Ligand code: C2E
Ligand code: CA
């Protein structure tokens with residue numbers, strides 16, 4: 536895991552312990568990036584097989600760093616999570632994505648937008664109020680908004696997570712369980728969550744054609760989700776054969792490089808135009 540981290544933090548790899556000079560510099564830069572226009576939100580299509588169309592997109596943050604160039608979220612989200620910065624960052628992403636969603640909605644595009652919530656961002660008692668504020672600010676119905684949460688939130692503080700998720704679901708927001716199968720999955724909490732969507736982690740999807748055990752896991756998660764009345768999403772769909780196999784297994788929604796990587800909003804509109812929406 537240490538090795539993996541070194542690879543991931545190619546830019547910020549030295550002395551990244553909390554409180555170290557590099558860490559403090561990076562946190563200052565990220566704080567600055569949130570306040571300026573260095574952060575961007577890209578959108579990856581989620582293809583709904585039942586409706587044969589893109590019914591929503593996932594908002595994925597990027598950082599155009601003045602010196603280090605284009606940084607992927609894996610290079611700064613984990614650090615933001617270990618400090619308080621994940622909250623202002625999440626609020627910035629939510630605002631940006633909802634403002635964008637409002638524009639699509641006004642154009643009649645009927646595209647939902649999903650935002651990722653780290654455990655520290657979800658486990659914030661102020662979050663539902665912040666979202667209520669945004670819902671009154673932007674003209675986009677709550678049903679067009681989804682929040683992708685991971686099992687990590689349930690492990691950290693199950694009672695608080697459940698309370699906040701129930702409040703968000705009452706507002707009409709769709710709750711989606713992300714990266715399913717990678718955490719310490721407990722089936723006990725799964726049925727308690729007000730979630731309408733289950734996302735199979737891409738690590739199972741990417742090799743499912745070659746790996747029989749991955750294929751079995753994917754099929755089991757699809758059946759589990761359906762038995763709990765949830766829509767099931769497969770992420771990491773990189774080729775046509777995988778898409779066909781997932782469709783045959785009854786998966787509801789597909790997401791991956793086979794369809795499109797995450798795009799800025801202009802490129803997304805262009806892509807949607809070319810792909811029949
Ligand atoms: P995630 O939520 O699991 O998002 C899916 C990631 O898989 C994205 O990486 C996406 O670009 C990538 N991906 C999509 N299709 C494929 C594919 O076919 N093959 C492969 N190999 N990868 C694919 P990205 O954008 O680099 O984001 C990485 C992670 O960073 C996300 O994983 C999410 O956990 C986190 N993240 C991104 N944006 C935000 C955000 O605004 N807030 C929070 N809290 N986390 C975020
Ligand atoms: Ca996600």
Ligand code: CA
Nearest residue numbers: 713714736770
């Ligand atoms: Ca995921």
Ligand code: CA
Nearest residue numbers: 713714736737
């Ligand atoms: Ca992930």
